[in-house]
Structures are given as C-alpha cells and as structure tokens.
Amino acid sequence: MKEKRLMNRRKAIFTGLTSAGALLLSGCLKKAPPTYGNILRMGDDLTYMVQRGILSQRALAMEYQRSDITSFPVTDIGNPADPTSKKAYNKEYQELQRDNFKDWALIVEGSVAKPGKYSMDALKKLSQRTQITRHTCEEGWSAIAEWTGVPLAAVLKDAGILHSARFVSFYGFDSYAESIDMLDALHPQTILAHTMNGEDLPARNGAPLRLRVETQIGYKNVKYLQRIVVTDKFADPGPDISSGWSWYTGI
C-alpha cells in the first residue's frame, strides 16, 4: 500500500514538471520579448507564452449594450496640445489641433509594400467597425464606451503588409508609444478609433485617432496617433520594459 502511494506521488510530480517544461519549450521562446535577466520580466514572458498557447486567439472580448456605457476618466501622461505639459507637449500636434486636424495624416511604415500616409478620409474609406467594449486600466478601474474605427488589419492589408512582419509599434504625438504582436494586431476588435460614443474622438480621449486593443490592459491603447511602424523583430518603442512594466498585458 505504502509503495503504491509513493509511486503515485512521484508520478504526479514528474507529470507536473514535464508538462510545465513542455509548455515552456513549445511556447515559441524566440518570439518572446527580452527579459534582461529580470525575474519579473521572465514571469511576464511565461504569462505571455502560456496565454498565447492556451487561449483562443480569435475570441472576441465581451461587447456590451449602449446602456452599459460609463463615464470615462482620462489618465494619460499629459495633453500634447498643452505647452505647459513637460512630458506630452508637441508643437506640431498643437498646430494640427488648431486646424481641427485637417492636415493630419497617419504615417504607416516599416515592413509594408506601400509605406505612406493615410488621411482621415482615406482611413474612413477602409472598412469600419463599431464596438462597445470595456477599457481595463492597470490601476484597477474600468470604463465602457462605444468606439468606431478602422480595423488595424484593414490598414495593414491596404499598406501591403509583408510576410516577415511580426510586430506593430504605435507612436503618439504625446511621445508615448507601445507595440503589439501580430496576433493582437490582426484581432478583429483591434481598431484605430476615430469616434467615441457617437462623436468625433474628444480631445483628451486621444483625438484625432487612437488605438483600441481589447484583449490587453488599458495602457496599450496609444492616443493621439502619429505613426505606426511594422517590424520583423520585437521592438519596445515605449516606456514598458525600460521603466519596469510588462510589455504583454493580456492579464
């Protein structure tokens, strides 16, 4: 009896360790962001690989009813149109805003066949998607809003994305930047939103265009978009890893 139990325990531990190891190995180590030897970043990468390995990559985030829409705080690094904002002020943005963004155009470059600029009209001629989704902030709060915009996949397709492309970086006029992998970039709910709750994207919510990634935490959603860059290799253009934050925030 005793012998039998001892085997069961060993088997249990062995099976546990083997499956954990298999998960780690199969989880495409090459594509994971660098850890710089930091144990917290290793944990972030484990979460990233396991979520990519186990979760459905096409599943849609919960979409809500219009009656669920809530108030929406603005908690970014600053207003790029405000000269007193040390971190975010951008003279070009201030001038574009003065003209109601008439001359604004999104720059798309990197691993695409046709790099170039997209005016708001050009973007709106590509396909459109409206979704009522929840913004989940790392601080702990959440807010629900209706967003309308161009699926990022449509923009990438129009620009002729190359087969070698693996990541997309987003640069805002407020000098904030983020990047996401191709699975999130091509997710149907990942859109470049120009309309919020039925009106043109309000100034402090990221006018004229902002990113919505509904399968990640709030800080991935770059506002005041200036340009997007498609890359073949991992790029962390923003403040994430360099200032001690997780790059992947599906959790």
Added chain:
Amino acid sequence: MSIPQNQKTESTRHKRWVKSTHFIITLSFLALTVSGYVILMSHPRLYWGKAGNDLTPALFELPISRNYHHGGWEKNIPFKHLTGSQVSAARTYDIFNENGWGRSTHFLAAWFLFAAGLIYFVAGFFSGHFRRNLAPARREFSMKLLWADFVSHFRKQSYSSSKYGLLQKVTYLWVIFFLFPVIILTGFTMSPAITASYPFLLKIFFGHQSARTIHFFAAVLLVLFLLVHLVMVIRSGFRRNLWAITFGKES
C-alpha cells in the same frame, strides 16, 4: 531520503509533497498579499458591476494611500451624443502607482501558487490525503460537536497533534475548496485576454469590477485565516509544529 521506519504512525507526519507545496504556497501567498496590497493602493476604490472608475459611484473606498479622495480632476465634459449623464474628465493629480513591479510580482507569485496548488490538489485526491485527513468522519457531522470544538479553542488546553480537529478540518476544506478557487477565478476574470476566451467568468462573478471586489474579500478572508492559523500554530506548540511542517517528524 529513505523513508525511516520510525516509531511514529503515518498520520502523525506530514508527507513530503505536503511540506514542499505548503512551503511554496506560503511564500507565494505572502508575495501575493504584499503586491496585491500595493496594487490596491493605486486605486483604493471598489465597485460592483461591469465597470467602475473615479467618475462612477464606488461601493466603498479604503484610506490606504495618497490616492484616497485625491480630487485632482479637471472639469467634467459630457459626451454629446449619449442620453445618460456619462462624462469624461482628465486627472491632474500625480497618483501613487507602483504597479510596474506590483503587477508583475503578483502574477509571478501567482504562477508559483498555481503550480504548487495544482500539485497539492492532485496529490491530495490521489493519495487519499483529503479523504483520510481532511474530510470529517460521518459521526462528526453535528453542529453540537462543531460548537464544542469552537468553544474549546478559546480555552487553555493541550492539543492532540496526531489528527486534525473538526473545526480545523472544516476550515482547511473551506480554504482549499472555496477561497482559493474563488480568488484564482476572480483573478482570471480581471484579465482581458482570459475573459475573451472564457466570457462565462464575467457572468458568474457579475462583471469585471464585481470580480475585483470579490477578489478583495477573498483575500481579506485568506489573510484572516492566515492569522488564526498562525495563532493556533503558536498556541499548540510553535516549535513542534514548525518542525513537523519543515522536517515532517515530531521532535
């Protein structure tokens, strides 16, 4: 290590897998408690429902950081095309936020707890640990006995060490089969990527913010359990108990 055929019967010793998983779970639980508290400090407001933030009513607020009632908000701007009273407002206050390491530490510790907990769970079932040591015997199903056991904990008495008491069994079962599953599942419910794949989580916990609030209360109950557990460990012979859970034999 060979199994010593000593004079003690099996039930008086902790199994090796009990000792090692208990040790890992203890350390990860401490890391989760500290990092969870730090995460809560950055937004010490709790809500009920699908979403909640500084511009919506809170269930209650905790005075645990400088963010409590900070009031640093610009004027509310209503959304023009919504019929409700939803607004947007920009934050002007520099909040306390240590979630960079706080969140990554929380999730890294959660991985250790999850792995050790899984081993404990599987081994507990297959080794008969749950059935033999934790499940109350048929004759123990009595409120009278439970009450007598409860009262006896407040009296000075000597504890028999070889078997768990009735109240002890009920408490351990509640912690293992209710509190831990609830705190893990409500943690999952706060993840945008996990809830995209498993939207039923948002249903069973009444939404993202309700899950966060339940997560908080489960954490409070687990910390209370830890305190009572420690008091009992000390009262019933701290050195002997510590020896038992570390080396598995009674001194």
